[in-house]
Amino acid sequence: PLQKIAKLTNPEIARYGRQLILPGFGIHAQMDLRNCSMLVVGAGGLGSPCALYLGGSGVGRLGIVDHDTVDISNLHRQVIHNEARQGMSKAQSAALSVRLLNPHCEVIVHDLVLESSNAQPIIDAYDIVIDATDNVATRYLLNDACVLGGKPLVSGSALRLDGQLTIYNYRDGPCYRCLFPTPPPSETVTNCSDGGVLGVEQDPPTMTLFSANSSTMFRTIKLRKRKSDCIMCGDAPTITKLIDYVRFCGSSATDK
Amino acid sequence: PLQKIAKLTNPEIARYGRQLILPGFGIHAQMDLRNCSMLVVGAGGLGSPCALYLGGSGVGRLGIVDHDTVDISNLHRQVIHNEARQGMSKAQSAALSVRLLNPHCEVIVHDLVLESSNAQPIIDAYDIVIDATDNVATRYLLNDACVLGGKPLVSGSALRLDGQLTIYNYRDGPCYRCLFPTPPPSETVTNCSDGGVLGVEQDPPTMTLFSANSSTMFRTIKLRKRKSDCIMCGDAPTITKLIDYVRFCGSSATDK
Amino acid sequence: MDPNNTLRIELQFSGGMELLFDNQKMIKANVPAFFSTESTTEKHAATIGDLIGWIASTQLRERPELFIGPDGSVRSGILVLVNGADWELEGELEYELEDRDEIVFISTLHGG
Amino acid sequence: MDPNNTLRIELQFSGGMELLFDNQKMIKANVPAFFSTESTTEKHAATIGDLIGWIASTQLRERPELFIGPDGSVRSGILVLVNGADWELEGELEYELEDRDEIVFISTLHGG
Ligand SMILES: [Zn+2]
Numbered sequence: 214p215l216q217k218i219a220k221l222t223n224p225e226i227a228r229y230g231r232q233l234i235l236p237g238f239g240i241h242a243q244m245d246l247r248n249c250s251m252l253v254v255g256a257g258g259l260g261s262p263c264a265l266y267l268g269g270s271g272v273g274r275l276g277i278v279d280h281d282t283v284d285i286s287n288l289h290r291q292v293i294h295n296e297a298r299q300g301m302s303k304a305q306s307a308a309l310s311v312r313l314l315n316p317h318c319e320v321i322v323h324d325l326v327l328e329s330s331n332a333q334p335i336i337d338a339y340d341i342v343i344d345a346t347d348n349v350a351t352r353y354l355l356n357d358a359c360v361l362g363g364k365p366l367v368s369g370s371a372l373r374l375d376g377q378l379t380i381y382n383y384r385d386g387p388c389y390r391c392l393f394p395t396p397p398p399s400e401t402v403t404n405c406s407d408g409g410v411l412g413v414e415q416d417p418p419t420m421t422l423f424s425a426n427s428s429t430m431f432r433t434i435k436l437r438k439r440k441s442d443c444i445m446c447g448d449a450p451t452i453t454k455l456i457d458y459v460r461f462c463g464s465s466a467t468d469k
Numbered sequence: 470p471l472q473k474i475a476k477l478t479n480p481e482i483a484r485y486g487r488q489l490i491l492p493g494f495g496i497h498a499q500m501d502l503r504n505c506s507m508l509v510v511g512a513g514g515l516g517s518p519c520a521l522y523l524g525g526s527g528v529g530r531l532g533i534v535d536h537d538t539v540d541i542s543n544l545h546r547q548v549i550h551n552e553a554r555q556g557m558s559k560a561q562s563a564a565l566s567v568r569l570l571n572p573h574c575e576v577i578v579h580d581l582v583l584e585s586s587n588a589q590p591i592i593d594a595y596d597i598v599i600d601a602t603d604n605v606a607t608r609y610l611l612n613d614a615c616v617l618g619g620k621p622l623v624s625g626s627a628l629r630l631d632g633q634l635t636i637y638n639y640r641d642g643p644c645y646r647c648l649f650p651t652p653p654p655s656e657t658v659t660n661c662s663d664g665g666v667l668g669v670e671q672d673p674p675t676m677t678l679f680s681a682n683s684s685t686m687f688r689t690i691k692l693r694k695r696k697s698d699c700i701m702c703g704d705a706p707t708i709t710k711l712i713d714y715v716r717f718c719g720s721s722a723t724d725k
Numbered sequence: 726m727d728p729n730n731t732l733r734i735e736l737q738f739s740g741g742m743e744l745l746f747d748n749q750k751m752i753k754a755n756v757p758a759f760f761s762t763e764s765t766t767e768k769h770a771a772t773i774g775d776l777i778g779w780i781a782s783t784q785l786r787e788r789p790e791l792f793i794g795p796d797g798s799v800r801s802g803i804l805v806l807v808n809g810a811d812w813e814l815e816g817e818l819e820y821e822l823e824d825r826d827e828i829v830f831i832s833t834l835h836g837g
Numbered sequence: 838m839d840p841n842n843t844l845r846i847e848l849q850f851s852g853g854m855e856l857l858f859d860n861q862k863m864i865k866a867n868v869p870a871f872f873s874t875e876s877t878t879e880k881h882a883a884t885i886g887d888l889i890g891w892i893a894s895t896q897l898r899e900r901p902e903l904f905i906g907p908d909g910s911v912r913s914g915i916l917v918l919v920n921g922a923d924w925e926l927e928g929e930l931e932y933e934l935e936d937r938d939e940i941v942f943i944s945t946l947h948g949g
């Protein structure tokens with residue numbers, strides 16, 4: 214686990230000074246960031262700004278999971294990569310950019326596909342998990358591993374001009390399965406990977422919606438609490454270890 | 470002016486392919502971007518994502534104005550720069566990053582302070598102007614130059630955890646002076662340069678507010694139309710060339 | 726209670742749901758205030774459950790299975806909001822519609 | 838019309854305005870429904886102009902000049918919303934308050 218420190222170094226104070234004087238943020242929030250490890254799953258459209266801003270702002274340890282390689286067709290919105298890095302692992306490329314921005318952030322590259330067989334120890338090693346992936350099977354996998362590991366899951370998704378942002382498994386709020394006990398029929402899942410959203414989330418449990426082509430671009434929705442009969446996070450859970458998520462979600466789950 | 474092209478090259482089609490298949494975007498929107506020149510004024514907290522995403526998405530020509538140099542205390546949120554570029558002009562550094570991301574975007578560096586004496590020809594050379602600056606005097610300067618030059622002005626601002634986004638001088642909507650005929654008293658202006666927001670804007674004229682610490686994080690406000698008695702964009706304008714904005718706004722205008 | 730009454734309900738669609746409704750993000754619908762209770766002639770006040778069936782049969786232009794599930798609720802992966810709140814807080818299918826309610830159907834997104 | 842009536846007005850503050858009000862982003866205020874017309878004993882229905890003066894004298898803890906201008910309107914750089922819309926669309930100072938109105942005061946931001 215990340216070794217906690219008791220005070221910032223002088224170079225850190227110089228770097229984060231503008232945040233330190235922010236009312237409602239300050240030294241305590243900066244120390245919380247510095248002593249926190251976060252795992253960003255996916256270094257694509259959502260993972261790009263996510264990793265850049267988290268790394269820049271002073272997260273102590275940042276894990277980046279992605280098995281894909283940088284392709285020219287990614288660069289129109291995956292701004293953490295660049296043209297010279299075509300063919301490089303996206304996790305590697307994202308880590309390079311974060312290290313150039315902030316050498317104080319310890320970046321860990323997970324150049325792999327997250328699966329039932331390997332997810333739990335990786336999730337367990339971080340304090341907070343951020344789902345920036347684009348398929349249903351990984352969403353259920355991350356949800357279950359986060360419930361089993363007791364980690365909050367920040368889940369972002371985007372499609373075309375719409376975006377959604379939710380925190381699951383946090384402060385008596387729901388897990389992903391409380392909201393969506395069964396996966397959608399495979400024919401309803403489109404993984405277009407185009408669009409974008411980033412935001413902040415709060416108590417009580419809410420979902421934030423973004424839509425660039427409606428008159429009310431943003432709305433915040435009050436969500437249910439944790440469901441006592443949820444098979445994952447409820448009072449008597451029936452799932453106690455990771456399952457086969459590709460089978461659970463049907464054939465479309467890992468399509469892109 | 471930017472030379473218009475009639476069709477995309479094959480490398481461009483490969484790069485922007487994911488956008489080209491986006492419903493409601495497609496080839497026409499991509500051509501509009503490609504044949505458009507935009508000026509981003511300010512390469513700081515708001516200018517960073519702005520320049521990266523506009524450059525990546527395929528704007529034909531992107532001008533970047535900033536006279537500041539990269540400082541270590543900028544890097545916590547000005548993610549277009551990096552640690553090795555300390556001391557480099559921010560406009561230069563931002564241009565480097567955009568070129569690495571997308572060599573198809575023609576990036577023009579304006580390493581200068583925008584003033585009454587030099588603003589008009591620079592503004593006139595672009596199709597759309599984006600105000601990502603942090604002081605009142607420059608907001609009025611950009612507003613007036615955009616009204617005189619007939620350019621839409623996309624104005625973003627952020628302070629602490631709040632953000633505001635508006636398009637001025639566009640499709641019979643108001644200019645900045647229609648909303649704010651006189652500058653605020655100097656003691657009310659804080660240029661804390663901390664926070665962040667980015668978004669999209671629409672007909673009718675609206676302002677989008679972002680607040681990370683209120684329960685309704687986002688709201689969209691319907692704005693007045695252009696005011697016929699506005700001294701800048703009204704039916705009988707009394708300002709017909711750029712004025713002294715530092716004097717107009719009082720001493721605080723260019724403080725940081 | 727006049728059984729010919731209708732309720733003015735604002736239906737909204739998001740996250741791709743609108744593609745099933747001719748790309749309309751919003752429909753102002755006049756929904757019957759009462760529905761027949763199954764296998765009797767009695768009528769009961771319209772619930773969200775009734776609304777879902779009514780939408781599937783009167784508003785949907787294509788592929789109702791992308792909207793309604795075999796159990797008569799919305800298919801999995803759709804979140805329903807009643808006046809801005811998760812419908813689970815309002816009784817889900819049993820919630821009785823009121824005049825001028827706003828009901829939102831959101832399909833979960835899976836882009837990254 | 839009972840001149841002792843009050844209107845329930847929800848005041849919101851944004852863009853730093855809240856710092857003038859003990860960091861409250863929202864205040865549920867009971868505002869007099871009628872105000873005296875200057876230099877007469879007559880009363881008139883409360884307008885936003887009256888509300889601004891009332892806020893400055895009853896709600897503001899410090900530095901009222903950061904809220905109210907010398908002309909009795911808000912100081913420059915503050916945008917006022919009436920039920921979500923720019924107050925210019927509603928008559929600005931002359932708008933007559935209604936019970937349960939939501940009035941938002943937004944200071945323009947100048948961070949970049
Ligand atoms: Zn659950």
Ligand SMILES: [Zn+2]
Binds near residue numbers: 645648700
């Ligand atoms: Zn004007």
